[in-house]
Each structure stands twice: as C-alpha cells, then as structure tokens.
Amino acid sequence: MTDATPQMENVFFEEEEEKAGPGPRGGNIVGDELARLVQKRDDIVVLSADMGAVVAKLRELRPDRYIELGIAETNTVSVAAGLAASGFLPFVLSMGPFGAIKCAEQIRTDLAYNELPVRFIARLSGLAMGFFGPSHHAVEDIAIARSITNLTVVAPSSDNAFVALLRSTIDHPGPVFFRISEGLDRELYPQPPAFERGRFVPVRAGTDVTVIGTGVGVQLGLAAAELLEPEGVSVAVLDAAYLKPFDDEGVLRAAAETGAILTVEEHNVTGGLGATVAEVLGRNGAPALLRVHGLPDEELAVGVPAALQEWYGLTPEAIAAEVRQLVADRRATLGVASGGA
Amino acid sequence: MTALSADGRTAVLERGRAATPDELARRADWIRLQTVQLIDRAGLGHYSSTFSCAELFSVLYYRALRLSPGDPSWADRDRFLLGKGHVATGLWPVLADLGYFPASYMESFGQIGSPLSDHPNMRTAPGIDFSSGSLGHNLSVGVGIALAGRLHGRDYRTFVLTGDGELQEGQVWEAIMSASHYGLGNLVAIVDANGFSGGGPTSKAMNIEPLGSRFEAFGWTAREVDGHDVEALSETFDSLPDPGSDRPVCIVARTIKGKGSKMMEESPQAWHLGLLAPDQRDQVVREIEARLP
Numbered sequence: 089m090t091d092a093t094p095q096m097e098n099v100f101f102e103e104e105e106e107k108a109g110p111g112p113r114g115g116n117i118v119g120d121e122l123a124r125l126v127q128k129r130d131d132i133v134v135l136s137a138d139m140g141a142v143v144a145k146l147r148e149l150r151p152d153r154y155i156e157l158g159i160a161e162t163n164t165v166s167v168a169a170g171l172a173a174s175g176f177l178p179f180v181l182s183m184g185p186f187g188a189i190k191c192a193e194q195i196r197t198d199l200a201y202n203e204l205p206v207r208f209i210a211r212l213s214g215l216a217m218g219f220f221g222p223s224h225h226a227v228e229d230i231a232i233a234r235s236i237t238n239l240t241v242v243a244p245s246s247d248n249a250f251v252a253l254l255r256s257t258i259d260h261p262g263p264v265f266f267r268i269s270e271g272l273d274r275e276l277y278p279q280p281p282a283f284e285r286g287r288f289v290p291v292r293a294g295t296d297v298t299v300i301g302t303g304v305g306v307q308l309g310l311a312a313a314e315l316l317e318p319e320g321v322s323v324a325v326l327d328a329a330y331l332k333p334f335d336d337e338g339v340l341r342a343a344a345e346t347g348a349i350l351t352v353e354e355h356n357v358t359g360g361l362g363a364t365v366a367e368v369l370g371r372n373g374a375p376a377l378l379r380v381h382g383l384p385d386e387e388l389a390v391g392v393p394a395a396l397q398e399w400y401g402l403t404p405e406a407i408a409a410e411v412r413q414l415v416a417d418r419r420a421t422l423g424v425a426s427g428g429a
Numbered sequence: 430m431t432a433l434s435a436d437g438r439t440a441v442l443e444r445g446r447a448a449t450p451d452e453l454a455r456r457a458d459w460i461r462l463q464t465v466q467l468i469d470r471a472g473l474g475h476y477s478s479t480f481s482c483a484e485l486f487s488v489l490y491y492r493a494l495r496l497s498p499g500d501p502s503w504a505d506r507d508r509f510l511l512g513k514g515h516v517a518t519g520l521w522p523v524l525a526d527l528g529y530f531p532a533s534y535m536e537s538f539g540q541i542g543s544p545l546s547d548h549p550n551m552r553t554a555p556g557i558d559f560s561s562g563s564l565g566h567n568l569s570v571g572v573g574i575a576l577a578g579r580l581h582g583r584d585y586r587t588f589v590l591t592g593d594g595e596l597q598e599g600q601v602w603e604a605i606m607s608a609s610h611y612g613l614g615n616l617v618a619i620v621d622a623n624g625f626s627g628g629g630p631t632s633k634a635m636n637i638e639p640l641g642s643r644f645e646a647f648g649w650t651a652r653e654v655d656g657h658d659v660e661a662l663s664e665t666f667d668s669l670p671d672p673g674s675d676r677p678v679c680i681v682a683r684t685i686k687g688k689g690s691k692m693m694e695e696s697p698q699a700w701h702l703g704l705l706a707p708d709q710r711d712q713v714v715r716e717i718e719a720r721l722p
Binding site: 133152158160162165168169170171172175176178193194197198201202 | 551559563566567569574576578600606611
C-alpha cells in the first residue's frame with residue numbers, strides 16, 4: 089500500500105482504540121470479529137447453515153446469540169429477515185457456492201426489497217472449494233449480487249480489509265453481502281484501512297497501467313506490480329472492495345491517468361468486476377484499453393485452489409504478462425514503437 | 430376492548446375482544462364486498478382465494494390479534510404475516526377500518542406509486558409486519574420474528590397465513606422443522622386449506638395431505654377447523670397455548686375457494702385472478718348484500 093492509503097478512523101468502537109493486526113494464515117478473522125462484536129453490541133445474532141465451527145468463540149461467549157438452522161440456507165436467510173425486522177442485526181454464515189446462488193431470491197425478496205440490515209457472509213467463495221467438484225465453485229456470485237437493488241456488495245482482499253469493511257458498514261441500514269475468497273495470505277494493510285462507501289482504496293501508485301482487483305485479485309495484482317517494477321513498468325493497484333455501489337469515478341480517473349486498465353478477479357468474466365468496469369467505460373465513452381482477467385465462461389476444472397489458480401492464470405506471473413501486453417497495446421495505440429529503447 | 434399498554438403510551442386492542450358471531454360473519458362478507466370494489470378499481474385481482482380467508486381475516490383482526498393500530502410498530506403487538514400475499518386486497522379495508530391508514534389510501538390501489546398493492550409491502554403500508562409475494566418465505570420470516578420475541582423476552586404471538594398450495598414449497602418445511610426445533614410456541618401457522626392452487630386442485634398438482642399429521646410429525650400441534658365457522662375459529666384462537674409453551678401450532682382451516690359467491694364456488698379457478706364484468710360484479714354484490722341486514 090502507498091503512504092497515501094488512508095487509515096480507518098476509529099468509527100466502530102468509540103470507547104477504545106482497537107487495531108487488528110495482520111491475521112495469521114489459516115486464521116479465523118470472521119469468527120474473531122464476530123466474537124468481538126457480540127461483546128460490544130446486544131443486537132447481534134449469528135445464523136448458521138451448518139457453519140457453526142466458524143463462530144466457536146462467539147458460541148462460548150453468547151450461546152443465545154447463535155442460531156443454528158442446519159443445512160437449510162434459504163430458510164436461514166428468511167429467518168434472518170424476520171430477526172432484522174424485529175430489531176436485530178443478523179449475520180448469516182454461508183458457504184460461497186451455496187450463498188448468492190442458492191439464496192438469490194431470498195436475499196433479493198426478503199433482505200434487499202425490504203432494506204433490512206442483514207450481513208450475509210459468503211465464505212469460501214471463488215475457487216476455494218474447487219477440490220470438491222463443480223458444484224463447489226462460486227464464480228457467479230458477484231454477477232448475481234450486484235444486480236440486486238439495495239444490496240451492498242463487498243469483497244475483502246485481506247483480513248484487515250474484512251475488519252474494515254465489517255466495521256465501516258456496521259450501521260448501514262440495508263443488507264450487505266460479503267464475498268470472501270480464501271488465499272488472502274498477504275496482509276495488504278498494516279491496520280484496517282478507511283473504506284469509503286463505494287470507493288476504491290489505492291494500494292499502490294503507478295503511471296503505466298492500473299490494475300483493479302477484487303478479493304484475491306488485489307493481492308495478485310500487487311504481486312504482479314512488484315514483479316514488473318524492475319522492468320520499469322509502473323503499475324497502480326486499486327482495491328475494488330466495494331462492488332456495489334461501484335466507484336465509477338475511480339474507473340474514469342484510472343482511465344484518464346494511465347489509459348490502460350487490467351481487472352483481476354476470481355470470478356466468471358461474465359458479470360463480474362471486469363464487466364462492471366467495462367460498463368462504466370462504455371457508458372461514459374471513456375477511451376481506455378481494458379483487459380479482463382478472470383475465469384473463463386466455460387466448465388471449470390476441479391482441483392485444489394492453488395492448482396486451479398495456476399491453471400487459470402490467477403498468478404502474479406500470468407497477470408504480469410497481461411500487464412506487459414497492455415503496455416504494448418498502449419504504446420501501439422499511441423503510435424509509439426514497442427519492443428525497444 | 431381497548432386498553433393502554435403497560436407504559437401507558439399505546440392504545441391496545443387486546444386478544445379475545447368481544448365480537449358476536451353475527452358481527453364477525455358480517456365483517457367477513459364486508460371484506461368480500463370491499464375486495465370486489467378494490468379489484469374493480471384496479472382492473473385485476475385475486476377474488477376466490479381472498480374470499481376463502483375472509484372469515485379468518487375477520488376473526489383475527491376483530492377478535493384474536495393483540496393490535497395497536499395507532500402505533501403499528503409497537504413492540505408487543507401480535508404479528509401477522511400474509512404468506513399467501515396475493516390476498517392482501519382483503520386486508521386493506523380491514524387495516525383502513527382499524528385506523529392503520531386513511532381509507533383514502535385505497536383510492537389509488539393498484540396504481541403506480543400507491544402504498545397498497547396486490548401483494549403487501551411492509552415499507553409502504555402501515556400495519557404490514559412483513560412483505561410477501563414469493564410463496565414459501567413468510568413462515569421462515571415468522572420463525573425469525575418468533576425467535577426475536579424469545580430473545581427479547583416478549584410475549585407476542587406471530588401468526589403466518591399460508592395457502593395449502595404454498596406448502597408445496599420446500600422452504601416451508603425447513604421453517605416447520607426449525608420452529609419445532611426451537612420450541613416456538615409463540616408461532617402459529619394458519620393454513621387456508623381451500624384445496625386449490627393457481628393451476629387447479631392442490632391434490633392433483635402435488636398432494637400435501639394429510640396436513641395435520643404432517644405438521645404433527647414435524648413436532649407441531651395441529652388443529653383442524655372449519656375456516657368459515659367464525660365461532661369455531663374464535664374458540665380455536667381463544668384457546669391457543671401460552672406463547673411461552675414449546676410447541677408451535679398449526680391451524681388447518683378447511684375452506685372453500687370463492688366462498689360466499691355461488692359463481693366463484695362453482696368455478697374457483699376461473700376467479701383465482703381476473704376481473705368481474707359489470708353484470709357479474711353486480712350479481713356477486715347483490716348475493717353478498719342479501720346476507721347483510
């Protein structure tokens with residue numbers, strides 16, 4: 089992150105300064121944060137569709153604030169709606185592949201249409217459960233979630249990003265959908281950054297190409313930028329933690345500043361981050377080169393997440409190659425001879 | 430009977446209000462007449478499934494529910510959720526009559542921007558405890574509201590009116606399971622068992638009987654009642670177990686789709702959704718008015 093990356097103000101717990109340090113690999117930032125939250129507020133309830141292990145700590149602290157609903161995701165969302173309509177702030181824990189896809193109608197009709205304050209936590213999104221078969225890929229959830237009116241959609245890129253998003257949306261009156269990938273191993277933020285609603289967070293400054301990533305895409309984009317630095321390619325990296333509302337102005341600023349944008353996401357290229365950026369550029373007639381780096385709209389392979397990321401080019405090296413191509417395309421567009429000094 | 434809430438701030442219509450069977454039966458027919466008028470104004474609506482639950486609306490809103498029309502969000506009110514949201518047309522005149530909103534709200538019924546629509550919207554219509562429209566959701570929502578009542582230590586009841594066709598939705602059975610798992614004696618499901626869904630007889634589309642024993646098998650207490658017998662309905666609601674008890678209650682109200690109009694009773698499906706021609710409308714109105722003093 090750049091020095092310019094704004095830090096999160098202490099908007100959450102006014103009585104004390106709390107900083108979440110970098111989460112350990114394999115940690116449980118969701119469980120940790122919810123356990124902290126339930127001690128601070130009396131309106132928290134956590135609903136689980138057989139995901140209770142995540143909140144073991146909370147269950148010890150406040151067993152009455154944990155409601156297990158079994159392997160019944162749609163019922164869980166609607167039960168949460170009833171609790172929210174009765175003054176609670178419910179958190180729904182769900183596995184990514186069975187979150188937005190299975191519960192799209194309940195999220196739309198019960199939560200979003202009624203603007204109820206429910207926090208939907210879709211863990212293990214993207215390819216995180218790809219070992220278990222095509223049923224366990226969650227690569228359509230951004231497209232589904234961002235087309236739902238009144239739904240705020242966020243995707244943390246690291247543990248501290250999750251903490252910041254959770255805290256900064258805590259008093260939002262409507263529903264918030266958290267899309268959480270795995271493999272967020274690198275802590276991008278020394279402490280929870282200040283996420284302004286609907287705005288990108290600048291992670292790295294650069295002048296040649298702007299990489300806009302979401303979720304694990306931010307980490308990959310930053311690693312690619314670092315690979316390219318010795319080559320003299322200057323890459324800006326933006327964290328699209330907010331997928332809805334979306335930072336249209338941030339896209340247009342990137343288009344104006346670098347003229348070349350690469351989006352990176354662990355999601356189908358149809359309807360995801362790249363498509364959203366393309367919509368913004370198209371609607372505004374903004375002249376910029378755009379490459380969309382994500383998962384192809386085809387039957388996806390099955391394997392452990394790291395192997396799948398390698399297979400589909402969700403690696404710093406593959407992303408660096410995309411950036412190099414953009415730089416070449418940009419030079420060609422500008423009429424500058426490429427390939428040599 | 431109107432009383433004040435414990436904090437003295439809210440005028441409360443208590444449970445078990447005095448209402449004679451004649452009054453409740455007349456109120457049901459009044460709901461049918463109002464339904465015909467509203468649909469006539471909007472140009473389209475659900476007649477026969479509203480007619481089948483007119484007595485249920487009458488007994489619930491004029492006797493059984495603890496209500497606070499002047500303070501629709503009063504925390505201790507009984508909640509009523511309209512799972513079969515397509516019968517909201519029958520609820521609008523009731524809520525206006527009780528003072529939830531001015532009767533003038535009904536003038537725009539069905540028009541763009543109206544607070545009142547074919548299905549109820551909690552964000553626009555005072556007195557609606559939860560929106561509905563997509564069948565199968567509201568019993569789950571009712572479980573959430575009943576759980577909230579337990580967590581808040583309040584003794585309100587949550588009533589959810591479903592159709593028998595609605596029980597074909599799988600989510601309903603997830604809700605039924607969770608209600609008994611959590612011992613929600615403060616939750617009451619009322620099935621308007623008129624035997625028809627939109628496409629024809631429920632039994633032909635997908636059999637869901639025997640309803641009572643299915644609920645019992647899921648850990649509920651089930652009661653069968655004639656859904657047009659206002660005395661039987663009053664007794665059933667008056668004798669509900671304490672909200673603090675540990676078994677949710679299902680009231681299977683056996684009803685007739687289109688009840689109260691010979692033409693609709695004979696062809697309930699023809700009048701599930703539609704618009705009566707003027708001569709048909711006048712005939713239905715005359716038939717109902719003939720029963721009223």
